[in-house]
Amino acid sequence: MNFSKTTEYSLRILGFMAIEDHKLYSAEVLNQNLDIPFRYLRKQLTRLTNDGFLISYRGKAGGYKISKPLNEITLWDIVNATGEDSLYHECIFGFDSCAFGNKCALHHKWAKIQNSINDMLKNTTLEELKRTKPERFTIQHNLMLTKNV
Amino acid sequence: MNFSKTTEYSLRILGFMAIEDHKLYSAEVLNQNLDIPFRYLRKQLTRLTNDGFLISYRGKAGGYKISKPLNEITLWDIVNATGEDSLYHECIFGFDSCAFGNKCALHHKWAKIQNSINDMLKNTTLEELKRTKPERFTIQHNLMLTKNV
DNA sequence: GCTAAATAATACCTGAAGGTGTCAATTATA
């Protein structure tokens, strides 16, 4: 009952980069801050670039930066891009057909929770994350050796 | 962002058996009703028995039945028994240490959702499921060939 | 007691998520 590692990593990466969203971050710097295996981080950075969240700059002094205004990127966008199983209409019993119409009491309770998760993801942008920096990120933020473009 | 198959199956099995909780259900009958691969269902039934949710009767005309009053079995008990990752104190970024104290806005939103899930699971017993039979279960319930002990 | 029908135990198989290794392509700067 968690997001996949890949989803968590995506949130970490973009959540971290949002703190100073105009900086260019190298994979090396991100690796020093985010506790994600280097090779896998690299793979995910390429994916996030292909998915349009990041712009990459190759060559010496290259790196990544966030591609659009922070208030245009919701957590929902990020979560969905990882191929995370949809949170819509999931039955707690795992039945495909249990999601529509009037079902058990459990179904209503579960739908309510699902909706609260979906709403939260859809209504939270990276902008909000920037305003309220996660403590974990800020602790290590001093260590960063970032560069301006 | 779902429960594991194993958790879903456990909920299905016990949710179904709760509808007529004094009946003895064979693995065969459960298989006909629950859309769970037979061998895997068998394995899970043995596990649920070892975990104390079911009592098994071996030999001809054997089967399984629920071991205690329905109001003593919460969904929380079932979910936890499958080894489902704890829903307590999970950080949406997947950091172990991000779960305590005052963190980002996201942390508070996430904790609120986690709590609502935990509360729901802890406050819902099989008794409630019995009272409000899932449609999917009742549809097929006529097909059952159950036996009394 | 024999047989059939049920569960128990144990080992194995499989696909996909997560993770790694290697080399190619790009680019700033000396």
Next chain:
DNA sequence: TATAATTGACACCTTCAGGTATTATTTAGC
């Protein structure tokens, strides 16, 4: 232009949840 530092591409490895196969054990009923 040579070099070093960066990302891109692509193939491979590993682990484990989910699923399968086989044989042993138990018991009702003839």
